[in-house]
Amino acid sequence: xxxxxxxxxxxxxxxxxxxxxxxxxxxxxxxxxxxxxxxxxxxxxxxxxxxxxxxxxxxxxxxxxxxxxxxxxxxxxxxxxxxxxxxxxxxxxxxxxxxxxxxxxxxxxxxxxxxxxxxxxxxxxxxxxxxxxxxxxxxxxxxxxxxxxxxxxxxxxxxxxxxxxxxxxxxxxxxxxxxxxxxxxxxxxxxxxxxxxxxxxxxxxxxxxxxxxxxxxxxxxxxxxxxxxxxxxxxxxxxxxxxxxxxxxxxxxxxxxxxxxxxxxxxxxxxxxxxxxxxxxxxxxxxxxxxxxxxxxxxxxxxxxxxxxxxxxxxxxxxxxxxxxxxxxxxxxxxxxxxxxxxxxxxxxxxxxxxxxxxxxxxxxxxxxx
Numbered sequence: 001x002x003x004x005x006x007x008x009x010x011x012x013x014x015x016x017x018x019x020x021x022x023x024x025x026x027x028x029x030x031x032x033x034x035x036x037x038x039x040x041x042x043x044x045x046x047x048x049x050x051x052x053x054x055x056x057x058x059x060x061x062x063x064x065x066x067x068x069x070x071x072x073x074x075x076x077x078x079x080x081x082x083x084x085x086x087x088x089x090x091x092x093x094x095x096x097x098x099x100x101x102x103x104x105x106x107x108x109x110x111x112x113x114x115x116x117x118x119x120x121x122x123x124x125x126x127x128x129x130x131x132x133x134x135x136x137x138x139x140x141x142x143x144x145x146x147x148x149x150x151x152x153x154x155x156x157x158x159x160x161x162x163x164x165x166x167x168x169x170x171x172x173x174x175x176x177x178x179x180x181x182x183x184x185x186x187x188x189x190x191x192x193x194x195x196x197x198x199x200x201x202x203x204x205x206x207x208x209x210x211x212x213x214x215x216x217x218x219x220x221x222x223x224x225x226x227x228x229x230x231x232x233x234x235x236x237x238x239x240x241x242x243x244x245x246x247x248x249x250x251x252x253x254x255x256x257x258x259x260x261x262x263x264x265x266x267x268x269x270x271x272x273x274x275x276x277x278x279x280x281x282x283x284x285x286x287x288x289x290x291x292x293x294x295x296x297x298x299x300x301x302x303x304x305x306x307x308x309x310x311x312x313x314x315x316x317x318x319x320x321x322x323x324x325x326x327x328x329x330x331x332x333x334x335x336x337x338x339x340x341x342x343x344x345x346x347x348x349x350x351x352x353x354x355x356x357x358x359x360x361x362x363x364x365x366x367x368x369x370x
Contacts, residue, residue, distance in 0.1 A: 002034055003033050003034070003079050004036065004078045004079045005036065005082070006037075006082070007037055007082045007084060008085035009083075009086065010050070011037075011039045011043035011044075011046045012084060014243050015037075016243070017244050018082070018250055018251060019050065020057065023061060028061070032061055032062075033063065034063050035054070035064070037066065037068070038068055038070075038085065039068075039085070071108065071109060072112050072115065075121075077118050080124075080258070082254070083106070083124070083125045083127055083133070083137065085105070086127025087101040087105060089128075095324075096327045099132055099327045099328055100330070100331050105133075106127075106137045107136055109140075110137035110138065110141045111140045111141070113137065119144065121144060122149075122258060123137065123144075124254060125150070125152065128184065129183075130184045130271065131285070131287070131288070131321055131324070132325060135325060135328065138286075146273040147297060147298070150271060150272055152253060153184050153271045154268060155249035156184060156188055156227060156269065157180050157268055159230045159245075160180065160192065163190075163223055163226055164196075167212075167215070167218065168212075170198060174199045177196045177266060178190065178191065178269075179290040180288045182314060182317025182320075183288070186228045187228075189310065189316075190223065190228065191313075192223060193219060193310075194310055195301075224313075253268070261292075261293045262291075262292050268291055269289070271287060272286065272287070273285075273286050274287045278302065279304075279306065280311075282322060
């Protein structure tokens, strides 16, 4: 089985860090992988050097590397598409302008996906504003089940785990079921208390609400602020946006979603199309929820009890996403209240890569800040 993986914005820093994870077997196990690298013409030279390096690594799973400036070539019968390329926000640019610039790009991406991709393609959107870019793409790719799309909030999820682990003096891997609700933006709600727990050395699951009972001020203020603004802090410290952590989160999201699934009782944060009104959130937007993954599909975990504080935070990030949706739909001319009729809950292909695994406007297509 050869998995055809397309990556837009492949010459950027995130792409450079991500490609070895895709080619080495980290994401797709022992399956053979064909990489299709999509870029603007100005970046093809750099990408040619990256292809040389991939060949020099002699990855046993990598069968071919195709470089193209045409999304119809990159996405042709693709099994997995990772959309990293987008318009970054420039100085003085209003958020609405950023959204509409990316809407042009992701409208063209969605149309190309609709035209040539595998009907079972899985699409992960990384470029910001990721949630609304994802919404635009899935709106244009109207024959692809909405459940086959996801926007990346796994990076925020991992950031939250790291902050909590540091605060408690434990390993990040022991922190489970934190949730990023809403948008991949500064309105996101990192939630440590609604179902999060820590696995003690003896295997006991200790609720984070208990472990942080005397530190609630931190959990509801500094923790939230630090996760919301982590990308900005990385830029200020490094002089560049997050690349290594964004690539790792992208790889881990794909691996969990499509190959390994989540362990029983565990959740990860994924921004997905909401056609069910989960947790009272408005239908028709891409919103980050706690999700379980199995057999190549995601399922929103329902039934978490949310405090009034949490409900208010969800309302804030929901309002921003509704505004973004309206700005995007101004450009593509579809109703901002239209719900995709190909339901994510009933029309998924159910195809999983785990079954064989051991474990445009394209004039600007640059790696977005994370």
